[in-house]
Amino acid sequence: MQKVLIIGSKGMLGQELVNIFKDDADYKVTAWDQNNIDITDEAQVKEKIAKLTPNIILNAAAYNNVDACEKDKAEYVKAVALNGKAPGFLAKIAKKIDATLVQYSTDYVFSGYPDIPEPAGCGGSCGSCSLHENFVPQIGFDENAIPEPVQKYGKTKLMGEEAVQKNGEKYYIIRLSKLFGKPAKGKDAKKSFFDVMLAAAKKNKEVKAVDEETGLFTYAPDLAKKTKEIIESEKPFGIYHVANEGPCTWYEAVVELYKMAKIKTKVAPVDANEFPRPAARPYVSILLNTKLNPLRSYKLALREYLKDIK
Ligand SMILES: NC(=O)c1ccc[n+]([C@@H]2O[C@H](COP(=O)([O-])OP(=O)(O)OC[C@H]3O[C@@H](n4cnc5c(N)ncnc54)[C@H](OP(=O)(O)O)[C@@H]3O)[C@@H](O)[C@H]2O)c1
Secondary structure, eight states: EEEEEEESSSHHHHHHHHHHHHTTTTTTEEEEEETTTTTOHHHHHHHHHHHHOOOOEOOOOOOOOOHHHHHOOOHHHHIIIIIIHHHHHHHHHHHTTOOOEEEEGGGGSSSSSSHHHHHHTTSSSOOOOOTTTTOOOOBBBOOSSSSOOOHHHHHHHHHHHHHHHOOOOOOOEEEEEEEEEEEESTTTTTOHHHHHHHHHHOOOOEEEEESSSSBEEEHEEEEEEHHHHHHHHTSEEEEOOOOOBBBOOHHHHHHHHHTTTTTOOOEEEEEEEGGGOOOOOBOOOOBOSSSSSOOBHHHHHHHHHHHOOO
């Protein structure tokens, strides 16, 4: 029997990790939230986790308020503590007790401007030789792309990745993007984009949505299942990208949502500068997955989610 510790167990992802592991008799699950442990306190992390001696630690706790941490110094300090430093504390204790650590990270570690690949054999950036004829470049950031966050939140998540790499031994860093699923159970629970847009449709005949920031959505139950699969198949330790297939802008996603949910509210595409936000967002943040079997498309996952919340 494997002892698995899930931290941030009431969060959007954490609750799905609990569901997936507790249904399997091979695991003994300990689900901790802020009431059980404050992972920004290194002494607590050392003492409580050394006492529990889990074989696997899944860290789904994070500071996710992208705009608040951009404009407010105190919020940024909180984000650094939780996203930047705490993963290093977990990595140290995981190494000491020989546990596997899973740390979740984000597409926001990337700049938004991916390199455009050339077809094999084309030496330069000609963009026009015969090799380009049937070549469809895969645009996005793979697991080895150089992170270059454009806002403070992304910088804190990158600090966390680096802290795990520096202090850990048996670890997976799993990057995801635009998480959706059942809202977290905590007091400051943030609704996912799809839930926000479902609520907006009840109040408006027309909504505006940004037709930029192309990226992938990640369905929390799919990510939880894939996390278990990565661990059980003993994939090599390192960085993984896990998101549902189907790059889209926010606008394209709302159009799809309303079509599926048979909602009549109109959707107008707008530029990102119509909704000025304190933190910059990557223009394109598609996570390319070169190491794992792909997840299903976000459209299939969204269909399931809509059925589930009916
Ligand atoms: N949400 C997204 O769109 C998105 C996108 C990319 C990456 N990610 C990453 O995915 C992972 C999961 O995110 P999520 O959206 O599921 O998070 P979430 O719903 O905000 O949940 C985070 C959990 O962490 C707990 N927590 C907060 N401070 C803590 C502390 N000091 N010690 C222990 N636990 C603490 C919270 O407890 P309380 O409820 O008591 O505060 C909450 O249950 C994170 O690494 C996040 O950065 C998320």
